[in-house]
Amino acid sequence: MSPTKTSERTNGSGTPNNKMETAIYWFRNDLRLDDNPALVSACQSASQIIFVYCHIQHPDTRWDTPRSSGHRQFFLASALADLRQQLRVYGSELLEVTQSAVSCLPELAFAFNTRTIFCEEIAAPEEQDEINVLRSHGLILNTTWQSSLLAPAALPFTADALPEVFTVFRHAVENAGVIPPAPVRRPHLLPPLPEKFHQIAQIWKRTEQHVDANKNVPGAGCHFDPRSSFPYYQPAFGGGSTAANAHLQQYFQRGLAHTYKQTRNQLTGHDYSTKFSPWLASGALSARQIYTALKQFEADYGANDSSYWIWFELLWRDFFRLLHLKYGRKLYTAHGLSELPVPSHYQENFHRWCQARTGESLVDAGMAELSATGTLSNRLRQIVASFLIYDLQCDWRAGAAWFEAQLIDYDVYSNQGNWLYIAGRGSDPRNGRRFNIQKQVKDHDSDGSYQRLWTTN
Structure with missing residues (x-):
């Protein structure tokens, strides 16, 4: 796959010959106006732009885990609310749709009489599959590698x-x-919305998520925890x-x-x-x-x-x-980049790990923090991952799926890369990283303060 932008209707210098009438800008993992080359390209190319974000309710994974926790959902809602307010300053709007991109973007493109979509490039399988399906519908996808x-x-x-x-x-x-490269400045102006935007958007838009730090995480079955190292429910740690x-x-x-x-x-x-x-x-x-x-x-x-x-x-x-x-x-296969056998997996052990019931105090403290707050220190991520793989004899991909569900800072590249590294199935020639739990306790929680913080109600 190429990390470069695919673009049609350009001259030899890469600048648009003529502005197209209407385009869709599809926000993915680039929820900002500053330093967003894909957005700048869209603004330079189109006379009118519809800004879209697509939500999708993924089914549970093969490991019987959800794809996203309430912590992630709240942080995302906060980020989108902030982005929407910034777009409104420019006289524009963010259309949030509760469907997958492959379900809604072809119909939206038809409704707005366009075939052109701008977005960032994401080099992970599911995200690449989305692009390929959209192109199979006859849409022109202008993607920019920018993360x-x-x-x-x-x-x-x-x-x-x-x-x-x-x-x-x-x-x-x-x-x-x-x-x-230096960060790219945000556009001075944004192209206007199409005249019929609000009429069409009314059919598609979902109810705006009002972020309220005085309430529990919406639909999450959990509460804001004052012990959090990243209290995303406070304005200073908001998602935008x-x-x-x-x-x-x-x-x-x-x-x-x-x-x-x-x-x-x-x-x-x-x-x-x-x-x-x-x-x-x-x-x-x-x-x-x-x-x-x-x-x-x-x-x-x-x-x-x-x-x-x-x-x-x-x-x-x-x-x-x-x-x-x-x-x-x-990178998403059981073997990864290694020639190691398919990993073993004990689902009961995995569930005990997810639920902070392994019996290993430091591991259980870390898993309790993760579930309660959606965050975990880098050191503890390595410790609990090592314990799942080497002590509980579970498939590293199950751990990666649980981190995807829980972490508010879930990043598809880093999550996959780090789990492969710990499991010894990445590109590093060392055969993984197995942590001695007692040494980790001695080095990082010798007084037991962290364990008491998260194992005492």
Whole structure:
């Protein structure tokens, strides 16, 4: 698959010859107006634009797990509410549809007398299948690869020649001096809505989700938990780009980037990690916006190992994206990229893990936090994943599915890449990562405070 934008009706310079009458902009995991090249391309190409977000109620997975928790749903609703308000400032609107993209976009395109759709490129199987089905309906899909920090075309190797090991990848990028592109400014104006937009939208739109932090998660069967390290129900941690940019600014203003490496393995709290990942996952914030703020911070206050480590983590995020460009659907098979046998799976063990009933205190504390809040520290994600795979002898794909359901910062690339890495079925030549639980307790919760926090009602 190609990471480049597919576009028709362009001249040799890649700019539109003539503006088309109407186009649909399909928001996926890019819920922002700033640094959104696909949106800029749409605005330059069309005289009128309909902005659409498609909700779909997925059936449960083969592991008997839901596809999305109330935590994720609330955070998404918050992000979409913020995006809608920003679009309204421009005189536009966001049409939310409770159907899959392949179900509604062909009919919407017909209703608005257009065949043209703009969206971001997502190199994961389900998302690629959506694009292929839409094209089979005769629609013109203009897709733009834009979620990575680095532009694939600027790398010192092609996607097919991506190094198998992250360290080799990182050294190649740094030795070549690859610099991320600057964030793209939001359009000064948005093309207007078609004249008949409101008439047609009335048939399709779903009821707006009003986000109220004083109420429980809508339809989730759970409650907001004051112990959360990312209290998404508070305005400062809301899902939209408004909260994301405010958090980005305050994080660097407070100098937290100079201590990140020392605190990143802590288990609980608001400030031990950057907390950028939920907004990165929904696209309310881009990696290039973070990089720009990081470099400005280093220019003003100096660089150190900790500020470098933020760049390091952004490169890991890119590496998992590029793995998808190289291997695609193979990353979702039982074997992954390995020659290991099909993993064993004990469904009862898996259910006990999901329900925080394994009998291992640190693991149960982590799984309790995950279910109660939709978040979990990076250190604990590795610990509970290792325990599921190696101690409970369960299929790594079941764990990946549970994380997809629960995590408000679920990202298809990073989730798949990290589970493959722990299971020893990714591109790394090491045979996985099995954690010694007692050593982890000694190193990260020696006083038992975290375990008491999440195992005591």
